[in-house]
Amino acid sequence: MADKQLMTYEVGEQMNLMALLKNVTVRVAKNGKQYLDLTFEDQSGEISGKFWDASAADIDRFQAGRVVRLAGKRETYQGSPQVRIAGLRLANADEPHQPGDFVVHAPMKASDMEEQINQVVFEITNQVWNRIVRFLLAKHRKAFFSYPAAKHNHHAFEGGLAFHTLSILRLAHSVVQQYSSIDAPLLYAGAILHDLGKVIELSGPVSTQYTVEGNLLGHISIVDGEIVSACNELKFDLNSENVVLLRHMILAHHGLMEYGSPVRPRLLEAEVLHQLDELDASIMMMTTAVEKTSPGEFGERLFAMDGRSFYRPNEPQAGGPAVK
Incomplete structure (x- = not known):
């Protein structure tokens, strides 16, 4: 047995x-x-x-x-x-x-996540952003679709990095439909690349640890360096507005300097990316905690959510009221 x-x-x-x-x-x-x-x-x-x-x-x-x-x-x-x-x-x-x-897996197959993210790449109609995104996805393909998005907290499972990225892209599609003023290709490019530095910051999906580069540099600085490297390979001018805008998307996506961003968002699309990143990470953290909590009780305190614990309501019976 x-x-x-x-x-x-x-x-x-x-x-x-x-x-x-x-x-x-x-x-x-x-x-x-x-x-x-x-x-x-x-x-x-x-x-x-x-x-x-x-x-x-x-x-x-x-x-x-x-x-x-x-x-x-x-x-x-x-x-x-x-x-x-x-x-x-x-x-x-x-x-x-x-x-x-024994590792926890993303709720989607890597091949399915890759297909859906690649479909969004076609929507990045700005050729500079498109080529940088395709260059870096190809360079880090294996790790990007297998690594977690964190050691703890949100999406800390095999494939979590790609799943988190795909979740943000889905949210981004909804926001773009609601607000026509958003530059969709810039938002999509920033969303795909924002956490890509974690393929270097973290050790992998099994017993995930922070690497030396991860501890000393952090994934924001790492992916900014990757964009610079890609531009050098692709012969793009680092001083061009397209490149500067994309780098700002990455550098500002944590929102506040005390959370690791060297600059605060100064573009509409950068602020949207920050908010969507926060939303997806927060929902995943709360969902994970509540799933481990018995109905009618509060779960563990979440450090990343200001130490708050979240309540799991008594689950309703089929055709009847919630359990008392």
Whole structure:
């Protein structure tokens, strides 16, 4: 009989299954002993747990990216699912042990996302922006359609970067239909490229970490550099208005300097991109948190949402009122 998955266990239920160590942090408890703060992952989601009194051998053994056999009990701590670990060991050779088999995937196939994004590329009728977008998509194609959009928070799953990009493009289409004053090709080009630097900022979809470049430069600076490199390859004038406008779209998309943008939006399209980026990321964060929350309760506090927790209403019964 196959193991249940992480998020199919109920609170209070004993757990025994294979899972991926998504994140591992060594910490020191109040008693001075080291412990491991762990995040386990499989295709149903992720759950945290603490491995107390970790020895040097345990720290060496249980590293991010390794598959383990986990035994314990599902609990809830401050609104978040947690496992009280009773037993933990590395997967044996005759057990499922390929990390890629345990990661959460985007709700769309990579090929479908690529097809839909490529359709939008045809709508970028400005040839400078079109050629830069096509150049960079081709250069980073494999990573762009497999990487997550973040280590934590929003779209932190395989294919999350492309799925987040596609979601913003869908929102952009709706906004363009509502407001004829928006330069649609500029908005679409900025949307496709705005997070492309994450293919260098992040390590990949399995046990995602920030790279040296990611920590030191950040994805905004990285993708701006990629645009400059593309322009040099394509023989485009870096001082031309088309190039400057596109670079501003990227540099301003976090909206505020304290959030990582070196400049604030000074174009209509840049402000729209910032707002759509915020909207999609926020909805994904809230949805993920609420899905892990029991009806009638508040979920975990979301640091990226000003520390707020969100309520999950009692789910309605078929043909009847909400559960009381």
